[in-house]
Amino acid sequence: MTNPTAAMLVIGDEILSGRTRDSNMHFLAGELTRHGIDLAEVRVVSDDRAAIIAAVNALRSAYGQVFTSGGIGPTHDDITAEAVAAAFDTPISQRADAMALLAAHYERSGMPFNEARQRMARIPDGATLIDNPISTAPGFTIGNVHVMAGVPNIFQAMVASVLPTLTGGAPLLSQSLRVDRGEGEVAAPFGALAAEYPDLSMGSYPFVVNGAYGTNLVIRGTDAAQIDAAMMRLAAMFT
Amino acid sequence: MTNPTAAMLVIGDEILSGRTRDSNMHFLAGELTRHGIDLAEVRVVSDDRAAIIAAVNALRSAYGQVFTSGGIGPTHDDITAEAVAAAFDTPISQRADAMALLAAHYERSGMPFNEARQRMARIPDGATLIDNPISTAPGFTIGNVHVMAGVPNIFQAMVASVLPTLTGGAPLLSQSLRVDRGEGEVAAPFGALAAEYPDLSMGSYPFVVNGAYGTNLVIRGTDAAQIDAAMMRLAAMFT
Structure with missing residues (x-):
């Protein structure tokens, strides 16, 4: 094939x-x-x-x-x-x-x-x-x-x-969290969380608004319940 | 146009x-x-x-x-x-x-x-x-x-x-000289020569043969006599 x-x-x-x-x-x-x-x-x-x-x-x-x-x-x-x-x-x-x-x-x-x-x-x-x-x-x-x-x-x-x-797999779902911190600051805890959820894909996308750094953290995967659980952990880390 | x-x-x-x-x-x-x-x-x-x-x-x-x-x-x-x-x-x-x-x-x-x-x-x-x-x-x-x-x-x-x-200009002519030295070694004198001939284009192309460094030095331009003169200077530098 x-x-x-x-x-x-x-x-x-x-x-x-x-x-x-x-x-x-x-x-x-x-x-x-x-x-x-x-x-x-x-x-x-x-x-x-x-x-x-x-x-x-x-x-x-x-x-x-x-x-x-x-x-x-x-x-x-x-x-x-x-x-x-x-x-x-x-x-x-x-x-x-x-x-x-x-x-x-x-x-x-x-x-x-x-x-x-x-x-x-x-x-x-x-x-x-x-x-x-x-x-x-x-x-x-x-x-x-x-x-x-x-x-x-x-x-x-x-x-x-x-x-x-x-790829013919299950539909991909995603949730994102916007945090008012630079990417370098969130990288370690975010990376540790990602390691706990090997079935999910987590990405971070830095931005600057009015001179202030921020990062959008995105969790992608096919299991909605698992994404919800990871997103609750993520929100607790940064809010 | x-x-x-x-x-x-x-x-x-x-x-x-x-x-x-x-x-x-x-x-x-x-x-x-x-x-x-x-x-x-x-x-x-x-x-x-x-x-x-x-x-x-x-x-x-x-x-x-x-x-x-x-x-x-x-x-x-x-x-x-x-x-x-x-x-x-x-x-x-x-x-x-x-x-x-x-x-x-x-x-x-x-x-x-x-x-x-x-x-x-x-x-x-x-x-x-x-x-x-x-x-x-x-x-x-x-x-x-x-x-x-x-x-x-x-x-x-x-x-x-x-x-x-x-570009519709005069035909471009070129001559090249192969020298058994690395590009870093010829760069200074070659660059100085190039500065003396602003109408010519001089390029160097390094190579390695059997572990030994060499460089092909190329002089391009539209004035054959000027290229000849520059090439004689170049040959005198490296031979």
Whole structure:
């Protein structure tokens, strides 16, 4: 039996101009290999609607899964979501589920939920949201295409959410806890907890807001009761 | 006036499996940008004949120039040269010019010029050789496709040979000097010489043969007399 296949589409002028060195391809390649999925092709295209549509359609018909990175942020050149919707010939709008996530996030962080940020709630009809434990703005899965952020730590967190859903195992569940401490401070107790729960996957995603460090701690697994138990332990540690 | 366009094709299972992190894309992107050529698309495919042929043909018809990296070494999975020849529907054979270069190289280094190494002399009919100052085995240009090695320092040296031929300027000339000293030892005087000739481009490419360090020093430019003068100075330094 051959492994299932996948392709990746990296979107961004900054990669093609040499200003930024892509690291998501190497990360995804390693993750897919560990999961028994063959990464068969990667394409890098610029922030160009026609180029994105053509690449999405070529790759999604040729391979089992397609992972994209880049172009889902708040600025005018972030056109990936619209282009993917067009590739699927599907309407796209500011969806209520994504708007609610983002509104709560900006409320919590005291930053205005302005028009640009609301663009990040634009999700094609029928797509499933991909959790973003770092900066909330979700990715999405439509058909066999997983649309993710280009910022490496967000991309990595989204891959961690998507990948277990592809291996034919039980659905992956996750809970996250936001703590107002830096990653270096939570690493030891969090690591010790993770060692007690070998069946769960625990990840930490640091952030800085207004100069203060914080970390989102994420517990992923397939056993809801076990995740609940671990999350109660985690909350007791840091609150 | 818009800039001329280019695409890159990275060939290699080791990139797609995550075992090796590609660095050639970032390097080429920066070089092309500095030369006013727009890198519009990159594809990464595995060591698969059909995949290489399809990508070469798609990219060479869509963009002004195509740069490939990888798959031109001596092992059985180095199939890029054959695949590119097939993409151009052109015969390929061990060409006399490439054989002579390689035979002299292995004679000089005291290593057998065996069958595997002779595979590196396989060049499509009508292609122009691309100089390899590091390990001699040449790349080649056929049509608008430049076929280069995947090893980063060789790739970089080949790009340095090809790029000036694309900008519409005067043809680039080069001479090289092989010295039996490590790069760290020649760097200071070589750098001082380079500073005296701002119109010339000087590059150093270290190698190790039988445990001994050596460096190929290359002088590139458009003025033959100036290159001759600089090369005489260089030879006097190190012989």
